[in-house]
Amino acid sequence: MLDMKKYIPCLAALLDLCLLSCEKEIRFRQPLSEPKLVLECVARPDTALRVRLSRSRFFLENTDRFSLVNDAELKLSVNDAPAVRMAYDDAGWYEASYIPRCGDRLSLEAQTPSLPPVHAEETVIEGVSRFVPGDSVSSCSAFPVQEYYVYPDDHVTCIDVRKGNTNELVFVESARMPDSVAGVVTRDYRYKLEFVFQDRPGRPDYYQMSVKAYENAGTEDNPCFYESSVQLESRSLKTSNYYQNLDDEYEESQWWYTAGDCRFTDEFFDGEEVRLSIVVNHLCDYDVVTDRAELIPVSSGRQIRLVVTLTSLSESSYLFSQSRASAAEESLTGLFSEPVQIFSNISGGIGIFGSACDRYSEVLLTTPNFSQRTFDPIIYTDYLPSAENIVSLP
């Protein structure tokens, strides 16, 4: 035992070595990356041009604040004309009296005493000439894809009845609802809508689409609309022209939602009249169910205004928006993935000098009636809506 004692320090030292912290602070050994001037500007036709300048910071700089740059000499040149100086407005923006017009070629140059000068160019983009609901909008349809049954004790049953070609997601419902069950029934509807716009020929065009829903929670006489962003499904955006150029595999779309806006190019329909078929989903609440024979929707007959925005983007704006959306997604899911490089077209600095032009179109829908249905096992085998769930349009 005594002999063993002399080994104890050795063993302890060995154990210490094994258990040495595997984490340590290290020095950044590469050449330090210097701060850059950040320029932010989106030129929209008929909207006064505003530019914001700020200073980037080294990622290990001991601050969590960013500083705006208010002492820069910022010059704007339009169509190669002599540059004019933009003024700082104390609200963080540099402004010019100039109102952008479609096709104008803009050039920005900024200089500050402490940061390298930056330069950027952009051409003011023109919006599409026509963006209207398509002919088939009158027959647009809706059908239930999800139902939530809330039991009196707050148990929720979610029944998903969607089915895609690739992801054959077929849920068998066997909820047997007793007469005593009470709760809210929510239906998640998909609307297929069609819009038409004319793409410009002979050049690459970039688009962004977003949909907002305004639901009337008031009455017809005294409307009160709630605004909400509508989630577009990934690949929900389809055009008739698009399909002609893609093989069957592409059509095998998946049915997972993607948040935010949807961006696309005219790669497959340059110069054509494009029929956009978009699928949006919207939740509709129905009344408390007390008797399975009487399923009465409270929101039946309510109106929903869907406002669809089609934004023409310059190439820079498109690349910036795409990369920024990917970065946002990566920050949520990208534990093992490559970080996203966010696009910048600012020479000598960082940021975006882009251009965008919006066009709007809207449709008015009426919340469908909740139809009578049984609660025996049901297998939904087709994407197509059943006849009783067709949305009635005004």
Add this chain to the structure above:
Amino acid sequence: MRHLNKTLLLLCGLTGLSPLFARNYTVSGYLRDAATGETLISATVYDRHSGRGVTSNLYGFYSLTLPEDSVYLEFSYLGYLPHRETFLLDSDRTLHVALQSNTLLEEVVIEAPENREIGVRGTQMSTVAVPVGQIKQLPALFGEVDVLKALQLLPGVQGGIEGSSGMYVRGGGPDENLVLLDGVPVYNVNHAGGFFSVFNADAIKNVTLYKGSFPARFGGRLSSVVDVRMNDGNDKEIHGNFSVGLISSKLNVEGPIVKESTTFNVSLRRTYSDLLVKPAMAYLAMTDPEVRKFSAGYYFYDLNLKLAHKFSDRDRLYLSLYSGDDAIYANVRTSDYTTSEEDHYLSRLKLDWKWGNLVSALRWNHVINPRLFLNTTASYTRYRFNMGINASDSYTSPSEHTEEEAALVFHSAIEDYTLKADLDWQPDTRHEIKAGANITRHTFKPGITALSARERTDDVTARIDTSYGDANLSSLETMFYIEDNIELGPFVKLNLGLHHSDYFISRRSYHSLQPRAGLRWLFDDAWSFKLGYARMNQYIHLLSNSSISLPTDLWVPVTRQIQPMFSQQYSGGLFYQWRNKVDFSLEAYYKTMDNLIEYKDGASFMGSSTGWEEKVCMGRGWAYGVEFLAQKSFGRTTGWLAYTWARSERLFDRLGQELNWGKVFPAKYDRRHDISLTASHKFSDRIDVSATWVYATGNCATLGLQEYLLEDQQLTYIESRNNYRYQDYHRLDLGINFHKKKKHGIQTWNLSIYNAYNQNNPFFVYTESEYDAADRTVRKKLMQVSIFTFIPSLNYSYKF
């Protein structure tokens, strides 16, 4: 048969075969270990009179055609005493030779035999054979001898992250290596996230790595071929060994079923970390009143089995089998009496994950005639991943009873059925021809998820039962090859080959003709210069998001959008053998790779192949470098010094598929310098020591070096992909073996220390911010995480 001969004669004619009808005779037979009967691969047969020689093939068969004359044949193999035969060759002759293992340690006694295929005299370059005995002597992480990690110590081969057995060969990716076990591809070569390979060194006879100048018989991957051959089994008597280590135990038994006719070799390995923690879990379950049952663990196992049967001197049959799995399991039951003894809550979680390979091959060797050897193989290989999760809760009170249960099962797999025929033919003294054909049916099962859920409240039940996922995909791959080793005089030897492959999938087909060429110019017995060229094609990709090997990594085939990858590699080198003891090589290579795929910024797979084509970009890459190797494989002191200077870059500039804004960026495992020094020294029959020191330029990573504000959100500016380099990597491993003769065998104690000087090598880095609420300041730090710092291990083995 006549037709076959005619065809082969025609092919020979095409390759410029002139002395076809000279009066030549052939000596042929098998080369074996005298003690075990094990066939010897790449052993040398050399006629000192004519200066001609050959090496035995993968099955130990040799065939040497010589002019009618007296011959002085020398049979030699590394670690064996040479055997010499003198006779008058006036007819075809069958000569089976058994070589005695050399137990003498003095280098002066025996010169190291030359490997005539890859040494100074061979046409093959960019190829390294590492004796398994030497691999076993190297110090190893947790005492687990690892074949693939030993290969990482060779020039041109880089390991991935710390401790992993991933291989990056000459700037290629980890899925560009064709790893063959007895000629059958193994799809997942890793255990435990890549920290161990699936190859149990006890079961392995021979390992050869091809990095370039690929022989025409290989195809299907861009960057390397690792040819691993299993032991056939001792045909004299039963032998074996077992070993007990820190994390696993191994058992290997081999011997004759029918003496000198039918043999077996079986090896088992299993880790037991799960068994060791069982008592701790039982204690936890005992001491925590809420835990009713608690068992969880991880283990992997390997089973290697080989049966060999000799029907006659002309016919042999082999059955090879490998089965290995990784498994994670958990079974947790908890109960809780929440408010009173009448309110009872029960919860159960059950995990059952299993993934692994099954590889089997039935092989028939037939000596058609002394000059013609046929090998026919039917094989099956499969990698599959099964994941099961089952969770249930129940609540019981006097007034109600609820139950909830959810189960998720995920299954993905890839499997191949292959039929293959290979011919070795030596028509005359100047030609060694190999030809063959192969047909493989691949089935990709990208992943099916079955989901079921049940909820029951008193007499109300709701149930969901569904399954979804991608449909299975089948493809057919056919391959033909022919190669000829042509001796053009005493100095020049050529290896010319053609490899043709077709790939049929979803009503589409891809064809590829891949020329291969090698040239050796012999300056004298010690010096030679070699050139090589190879074009390779690859039809499958591995979808993986991480640097470690995850079971969710998926193999997927080419599609209409994703074209097959192909590469072209040019290499040249100088080879020198110093006093028949040390081999030196200095090689340079330039490799171009096209249709490479890289994941788009932010792309994530994690077990899903759905829509994978839109998550990847196609582009090209190139790699070039210089490799130096000094290898001593024989004597008391063995080892090698390897140095690599390399560069590997990528360019993804196709429209809509740009990465790094269409500019060149370094490949993920681009490293400028790589040095490996390994040495083993045998002091006596009782003690030997070994050491390995590695140094490498740090790995690349992508780091945003500037932060900025745009549209009121904080964004990170990444100037270019892989713009940051981790600090340089270096490590020293030490090992010592103590051997002792016992009554029935030899016992060995092995002590290994991995990372002996406790170097904190980077595993990954991240930033951390510390906020000081008092003075409202923030301090940001760059943190580095390291693993495997100073890992000692002890291993006991007994060979009987």
